[in-house]
Amino acid sequence: MVDKAPVIEVRTSPHVRHTPTVDQIMRNVVYALLPVCAFAVYLFGISAFALILVSALACVGTEQLFCRLSNKPSTVGDFSAVISGILLALTLPPGFPLWMAALAGFVGIALAKVMFGGIGLNVFNPALVGRAFVQAAFPVAITTWTPARAPGRFWEFIPSTWTFPFAVPTPVGQWVKDIAVDGFTGATPLALSKLGNGVVPHFATDTGNLFMGITSGSAGETSAILILVCGAYLAVRRMMDWRIPAAVILGTYLTAEIFHLMDPSTYPTPMFMILAGGLMLGAVFMASDMVASPVTPVGVWVYGILIGFLTVIIRLFGSLSEGVMYAILFGNAASPLISAVTQPRVYGTSRKKKARA
Amino acid sequence: MVTGNSWNDMREQSVMGLMRLIGLGRATFTHGIHPPEYKETTGAKTIRRLPFAPEMVLPLSQHFGKPSIPIVHEGQEVVRGEPIAKADGFMSVPLHAPATGVIKRIGLMPTARGPKSEAITLRLHAGASQDVLYDMPQDVDEMTPEQIVKAVQDTGMVGLGGASFPTHVKMTVPAGQKVDTVMVNGCECEPYLTTDHRVMLEYSMDLFAGIRVAMKAVGAERAIIGIEDNKPDAIRELRKACPGDGSVTVGVMKTKYPQGAEKMMIKALLGREVPSGGYPSAVGVSVYNVATLAQLGSLLPDGRGLIERVVTIAGPGIEHPGNYLAALGTPLRFVLQQLGLEGDAKQLILGGPMMGVSVSSLDVPVTKGVSGILVLTEEEKAANVPKQVWPCIKCARCVQACPIHLNPSELGMLAAKRKYDVMEEQFHLNDCFECGCCTYVCPSAIPLVQYFRIAKAINRENKARAA
Numbered sequence: 001m002v003d004k005a006p007v008i009e010v011r012t013s014p015h016v017r018h019t020p021t022v023d024q025i026m027r028n029v030v031y032a033l034l035p036v037c038a039f040a041v042y043l044f045g046i047s048a049f050a051l052i053l054v055s056a057l058a059c060v061g062t063e064q065l066f067c068r069l070s071n072k073p074s075t076v077g078d079f080s081a082v083i084s085g086i087l088l089a090l091t092l093p094p095g096f097p098l099w100m101a102a103l104a105g106f107v108g109i110a111l112a113k114v115m116f117g118g119i120g121l122n123v124f125n126p127a128l129v130g131r132a133f134v135q136a137a138f139p140v141a142i143t144t145w146t147p148a149r150a151p152g153r154f155w156e157f158i159p160s161t162w163t164f165p166f167a168v169p170t171p172v173g174q175w176v177k178d179i180a181v182d183g184f185t186g187a188t189p190l191a192l193s194k195l196g197n198g199v200v201p202h203f204a205t206d207t208g209n210l211f212m213g214i215t216s217g218s219a220g221e222t223s224a225i226l227i228l229v230c231g232a233y234l235a236v237r238r239m240m241d242w243r244i245p246a247a248v249i250l251g252t253y254l255t256a257e258i259f260h261l262m263d264p265s266t267y268p269t270p271m272f273m274i275l276a277g278g279l280m281l282g283a284v285f286m287a288s289d290m291v292a293s294p295v296t297p298v299g300v301w302v303y304g305i306l307i308g309f310l311t312v313i314i315r316l317f318g319s320l321s322e323g324v325m326y327a328i329l330f331g332n333a334a335s336p337l338i339s340a341v342t343q344p345r346v347y348g349t350s351r352k353k354k355a356r357a
Numbered sequence: 358m359v360t361g362n363s364w365n366d367m368r369e370q371s372v373m374g375l376m377r378l379i380g381l382g383r384a385t386f387t388h389g390i391h392p393p394e395y396k397e398t399t400g401a402k403t404i405r406r407l408p409f410a411p412e413m414v415l416p417l418s419q420h421f422g423k424p425s426i427p428i429v430h431e432g433q434e435v436v437r438g439e440p441i442a443k444a445d446g447f448m449s450v451p452l453h454a455p456a457t458g459v460i461k462r463i464g465l466m467p468t469a470r471g472p473k474s475e476a477i478t479l480r481l482h483a484g485a486s487q488d489v490l491y492d493m494p495q496d497v498d499e500m501t502p503e504q505i506v507k508a509v510q511d512t513g514m515v516g517l518g519g520a521s522f523p524t525h526v527k528m529t530v531p532a533g534q535k536v537d538t539v540m541v542n543g544c545e546c547e548p549y550l551t552t553d554h555r556v557m558l559e560y561s562m563d564l565f566a567g568i569r570v571a572m573k574a575v576g577a578e579r580a581i582i583g584i585e586d587n588k589p590d591a592i593r594e595l596r597k598a599c600p601g602d603g604s605v606t607v608g609v610m611k612t613k614y615p616q617g618a619e620k621m622m623i624k625a626l627l628g629r630e631v632p633s634g635g636y637p638s639a640v641g642v643s644v645y646n647v648a649t650l651a652q653l654g655s656l657l658p659d660g661r662g663l664i665e666r667v668v669t670i671a672g673p674g675i676e677h678p679g680n681y682l683a684a685l686g687t688p689l690r691f692v693l694q695q696l697g698l699e700g701d702a703k704q705l706i707l708g709g710p711m712m713g714v715s716v717s718s719l720d721v722p723v724t725k726g727v728s729g730i731l732v733l734t735e736e737e738k739a740a741n742v743p744k745q746v747w748p749c750i751k752c753a754r755c756v757q758a759c760p761i762h763l764n765p766s767e768l769g770m771l772a773a774k775r776k777y778d779v780m781e782e783q784f785h786l787n788d789c790f791e792c793g794c795c796t797y798v799c800p801s802a803i804p805l806v807q808y809f810r811i812a813k814a815i816n817r818e819n820k821a822r823a824a
Contacts, residue, residue: 010717012807014793015710022747022800120748295753295766344762346785348633
C-alpha cells in the first residue's frame, strides 16, 4: 500500500547507464602499465624504479599544486596525472637524472595540461611534451644509455641518477666498464642502425631480442610483446581504441616497407622499424591517448597512419635516431583538423555538402 | 506426431540458437548499445486486467498534435466507450470514456512531463458492470482507404509504442509518395518492457487483422513484422500464423538498442534510409507498433474507441510486477496501491528506462503512450546515477554508439558553449531522436541527450520568435 507515499526523484533519461567512469578507465590504464614498469625495473634495476616513482610524483604533485593555486577541487583522483608520470618515465633512459625527470613531469603537466584547462582539454600528450622539453634542454643526458640486465643493478644506482640539480651528470661510461659488460657500445639498436651504416650492420640486432625486450633503450619501451599484451588487456576491456595502435603499426610498416624495397642495404626492415625504439610504447599507450586523438572512425585511421609515416621519415632522415615522440606530437596537433574533415556521414543525409540556402 | 512436432521445435530452436551465436540471419543497424534486458521477470507473465480506479484522469492531450475538445460537461453521465472529447482537426484524435461514471471536473491536472494540462476527471459508478455499451459495428473489408483513415481517427488510436503519433495520420500517404511495405514493430528494445512481446503472443489474431487494415489503408502489398531475437516464442508463433500467400513475413532482428526506432528498423530490414527530416513514407514504408495494430484489429470492426492498453509494470521497487491491461486514466497512485511497493522506491518512470520520463507526481495517469511503469529503487539509483561529471575526454564511445552516426562529443562541447545554431546547421542536431545511447556510454557522465533536448527547444523558441 502507498500509505507511506514514496519520496520520488525526478531525473532525465536515460535512467540506466552502464559504463566505466573516467577514473575507472584511467586506473585500468595504470594497471596495464604496471607490468611494463616491472619489466623496466627487472631490466635496469633500482634506477628505473626511482625514475618512475619520481616522475609520477612530480606529475601528481604539479597537478595538485595548480588545483590548490586556482582554488579548484583536486583532480588528482582521476589518475590521469599518474599515467602521464609513468609514461614519461618509461620514455626516458633508465639512468636519467632524477631532477631532470621531475622537471620534465612539471613542464609536461603545467604546460601541456593545466594551461589548456586540465583533463579532456589538452591538445598534446602531457608526457610527450615533458619529454620533448628535456630532449631540447638536456640532449646528452637523454641519449645516455645503459645496458640491460647489468649485474648488481638491483642495489646499485646508475651514477647519473643522483645528479645534483643543474650539475653536469656523472658520466656513466666508467661505471659501465666497471660492471664489465662486454661490447656495450652505449647506443640503442635504433641509434646503431642510424649511425652504424656499414660499420655495424643494422640487421645484426636480433629481432627476437627486440620482440622480447632484452636490449638497451628507454626504461619501458624495450619489450614489444609485453606492451602488446598490456595493450590488449585495455583493448579487450574497451578502454583503449585498438584501431589507433593498429593504424600506427600499419603506417610504420607500409612506409618502412617502401623504403626497404627501394634500397635494402640502406634502410632497415619494417619489422625492425616496428620493434625497435619507442614505437610500440608510443603506438599502444601514447598515440591512443583519448584526449589528443580524433573521435571519428575514419579519423583514427588517418591519425595512426600519419604517426607511423612520420615516425619512419624522422627516423630515416631526421637528425635524431628516434622519431616516435615528435610524430605523435604532430599527430596530436593534427587531430582536431582530422576530426573536422572526417565527420561521419549522418543517417539519411548524403556525403556531399548541401549548398547553404 | 508429438515427437515430430517437438523434433521440429528442437531443430528450429537449435538453428536459431546457432544463428544467434554467429550473428547470421539477423537484421540490424550499425552502432547502438546492449543494455541489460531485465525482461525475465515479466516476459513470461500473461496479461491481466488491473482493477478500475474510483477516479480516472484523462488529459486532453495524450497524443502528438492538437489537444482534443471536450464534448461533455461537468456532472454528465457517460458510459464506458462513449466519446467524451472530439478531435480538433486532422492532426488530433478523439477521447473515449474508459469507464461508466459521471464527469466530475474539467480542469488542470498534473502531467508526466511537468506542467499541468487540461484534463477530464471521471468518477466511476461503484458497482457498474463496466461493459462496453457503446459501439458501431462496421465491415472493414468493404471500406475504402479514405473511410478506413476516418474510422481509425474515430477510434482515437495513436502509436502505442510511446511516441503517441496519431495512427490515421501515418495511414495517410502524402501525395506523390507510394508506400510498398507496412512495417510492424515488435522489437521492444527498451529494457524491462514486455508488453509488445505479450501482445504478439496473446493477441496475434487481432494483430493480423490490424496489419490487413494498415496494408489496405496505405495500399501496400506486403508487411514485415520485425522482432528481436530475444523473443523466439513470438517469432515462432507469428511465423506459424502468417498467411500462406507470403504477404506478411517475420523479420528476425538482432537484440540491440535502439533496434525498435523506426529509422533503424527500416535500415535493418530493407536497407533504406529515411531522408533527414523526412517521414518513412518517403522511402515507401509505413511503420506501426504491434500493440497499435492489435488494438486496431479488435476495435475497428466494432467501431469502438481506445479505452485501455497493455502496460508493463516492473522494476525492483514493485511487489507484483507483470503485464497489465489498464484502463486509460488510471492514476499511478492507484496502480502502486494495487501492486504494492517493495524496498526503497526512489523513482517512477513512464515508458522504458532509456527514453521514459521520470514523473513528479503520483496523480499522473496512465495515458495512451504509456507502455511501461517502472519503479526504481535506491540501489538502482546508486548504480546508475553518476557521482561526478568529468569534462569530455574525447574517448569517442558516443560516436561509436550513436545509431544515426552523429558526433555527440562535438555536439556536447558546442552545447556547453551554447552554440545551438552551429549544432543544428553543421552537426545535424535535428536528426537526433534522443535515444540516449550517447549518455548511456559516456564515461564522463555528461548528460548529452539532455543537452540536445535543451538545444532543440531553444532553437525552436528562437525560430518562433524570429517568425
